Amino acid sequence: RAMELPPGHFPAARAAAAALGYLRYLRGGPGRGLHLRELRRARRQDIDDVGHKYYLELELEDVLDKDSTVSCTAEVLYHLGSKSSAPDVQVTVQGELRSTEQADKEFYNRIRSLEKELVAENIPDSHGNVPPELEPIHLLAWVASGYVIWQNSTENTKLHLAQVKHVKQVKRSDEDLQFDFVVLLHEMVSQEVLPWQVTLLWHPQHGARVSQSRAAGAGS
Amino acid sequence: AANMKLILIFSALIGASLCLETFVGHQVLRIRTKNEEEVKQLQLLESLEHLELDFWINPSAPALPVDVRIPAVSVQSVKAFLESQGIEYSILIEDLQDVLDKEKQDMAESAQRQRSSSSFDFGAYHTLDDINAELDQLASEYSFVEKIQIGESYEKRPLYVLKFSTGGSNRPAIWLDAGIHSREWVTQASALWIANKIASDYGTDESITSLLDKMDLFLLPVANPDGFVYTHTSNRMWRKTRSKIPGSICVGVDPNRNWDAGFGGPGASNNPCSESYHGPSANSEVEVKSVADFIKNHGNFKAFLTLHSYSQLLMYPYGYKCTRPDDYAELESLGRAAASSIRSLYGTTFQVGTICNTIYQASGGSIDWSYDNGIKYSFAFELRDTGRYGFLLPASQIIPAAKETWLGLKRIMEHVRDKSS
Numbered sequence: 211r212a213m214e215l216p217p218g219h220f221p222a223a224r225a226a227a228a229a230l231g232y233l234r235y236l237r238g239g240p241g242r243g244l245h246l247r248e249l250r251r252a253r254r255q256d257i258d259d260v261g262h263k264y265y266l267e268l269e270l271e272d273v274l275d276k277d278s279t280v281s282c283t284a285e286v287l288y289h290l291g292s293k294s295s296a297p298d299v300q301v302t303v304q305g306e307l308r309s310t311e312q313a314d315k316e317f318y319n320r321i322r323s324l325e326k327e328l329v330a331e332n333i334p335d336s337h338g339n340v341p342p343e344l345e346p347i348h349l350l351a352w353v354a355s356g357y358v359i360w361q362n363s364t365e366n367t368k369l370h371l372a373q374v375k376h377v378k379q380v381k382r383s384d385e386d387l388q389f390d391f392v393v394l395l396h397e398m399v400s401q402e403v404l405p406w407q408v409t410l411l412w413h414p415q416h417g418a419r420v421s422q423s424r425a426a427g428a429g430s
Numbered sequence: 431a432a433n434m435k436l437i438l439i440f441s442a443l444i445g446a447s448l449c450l451e452t453f454v455g456h457q458v459l460r461i462r463t464k465n466e467e468e469v470k471q472l473q474l475l476e477s478l479e480h481l482e483l484d485f486w487i488n489p490s491a492p493a494l495p496v497d498v499r500i501p502a503v504s505v506q507s508v509k510a511f512l513e514s515q516g517i518e519y520s521i522l523i524e525d526l527q528d529v530l531d532k533e534k535q536d537m538a539e540s541a542q543r544q545r546s547s548s549s550f551d552f553g554a555y556h557t558l559d560d561i562n563a564e565l566d567q568l569a570s571e572y573s574f575v576e577k578i579q580i581g582e583s584y585e586k587r588p589l590y591v592l593k594f595s596t597g598g599s600n601r602p603a604i605w606l607d608a609g610i611h612s613r614e615w616v617t618q619a620s621a622l623w624i625a626n627k628i629a630s631d632y633g634t635d636e637s638i639t640s641l642l643d644k645m646d647l648f649l650l651p652v653a654n655p656d657g658f659v660y661t662h663t664s665n666r667m668w669r670k671t672r673s674k675i676p677g678s679i680c681v682g683v684d685p686n687r688n689w690d691a692g693f694g695g696p697g698a699s700n701n702p703c704s705e706s707y708h709g710p711s712a713n714s715e716v717e718v719k720s721v722a723d724f725i726k727n728h729g730n731f732k733a734f735l736t737l738h739s740y741s742q743l744l745m746y747p748y749g750y751k752c753t754r755p756d757d758y759a760e761l762e763s764l765g766r767a768a769a770s771s772i773r774s775l776y777g778t779t780f781q782v783g784t785i786c787n788t789i790y791q792a793s794g795g796s797i798d799w800s801y802d803n804g805i806k807y808s809f810a811f812e813l814r815d816t817g818r819y820g821f822l823l824p825a826s827q828i829i830p831a832a833k834e835t836w837l838g839l840k841r842i843m844e845h846v847r848d849k850s851s
Binding site: 216218219220227245246248307335337370372373394397402 | 554555615661666667669684699700704705706741781782783787788789790816817818819820821822823824825826827835
């Protein structure tokens, strides 16, 4: 009952983008950025009174470890009629992702020991440059925007992180790191570039959590 | 007591202060304060305006260095003062004018080098002015390359096309444009590289030589110059033209929804504030009308190729409707062959298909117009990447992107050449 879809056609690609957003939120961090290398297979099932469910086979790469690839399967369920609820996503990663424990610890200690709270803008810059010391922040922006992308994806959207417009660290009394991001999301179907404010909390052991997110004011 | 000393030493210099046009003998010192008292001394120094000390880093806290430019006439006195107070300093610049003279010379030499196209950095992003200068350079270097103007943008910038022609009279021609959506920077940059590649390889590369011996090539590297300048000066993410829309505060029309092909249909917006606004009418944008008129008046175009980014797609008509074009089989086959050529270089994969199947339904697009106007070989490329950097593709990827794209274009052009003879 599940229909095979050409992986090169847009319905499959859109579901893959939603799955990737979810995966980045779940498994991404300052030392790990997962990107889609190839969508190997896609099927779609129309479930009466429920919605459309996509079954995907993805090949991912860790941008910090480009020679290795990781396979995963994903299920993306877009709920019928509801434009305002996030798709249900389940992802299974085959095998182990490279451990980032050391890099996470170093990053955590580095940020905690900063006298002045970190502030940065335009990552990457107009020419695509990311200063090496900001790459972990860039990858945390992928985590934060991954959440927003997952939460706001529909069968008629394909969202990507276009740029980190602004990031500000906020010191906290507890052990989490907090970053307030303004990210620009590019929506492929409408071609709009949408600014979003996202607050991300992160801890090496606890992982990442978006504490709040909202579409920012009138776009650029 | 120290303050008195300060005032005595420097008040003597009041009369001697001169207002100099040059920086001959000016020194820049870096002063390292050890405590608050020393910082206060420097702040007092700073307040003596007649000394015309120019603090590049102002005294604020003991831990931070203080950099100050001192006019020649005051150099010895300032140093004497610092030494008498035990304040440590070092000389950053011995003579500022020397540094400025050298810098001026370096810039002149660099500008000199830039004028030769063999040193134009194709692996970097450039401004519109630099791109136009390079077009002039190519036209002057190669006898078969000519820069022509086919119209003007909304803000009156010239629309420059490079015409590659080795002879004949109105030979069958190939059209190639880039940058119709201004934020897609890898496309304008790739077009420059491709222009240089074709020009420099004519006569040595068999394929390019046989192509240009039979056909003409017209290349528009910056199809939307107003938008392009805006991405440099104001908003890197600008896509549309910069035309004022009557009755709206929003600016600009999506030039790839403005062509007369299913105009106003699905996949384009009638909201002026939208990124895919189709405009008040087909060809309302002068950037679009200029190209359409040029191609119609020429009358002998066989291929229409356009570069976009990002997504790594190689598409043929239609976008405005989801039915297959009459030449589906040939275009699909040629598209696959071109994608295969692209992949052969670095393994970069491009998906092939109609616009409607591959990316979305979109009306008013350029290759739909060209196809419906008899130009069979109409293809739209979406270059690197697939979203990791998106529009902000690192400059280090320009030349790889241009090289692989060129292989795909060449494959198509060879087919067109063979079918047109």
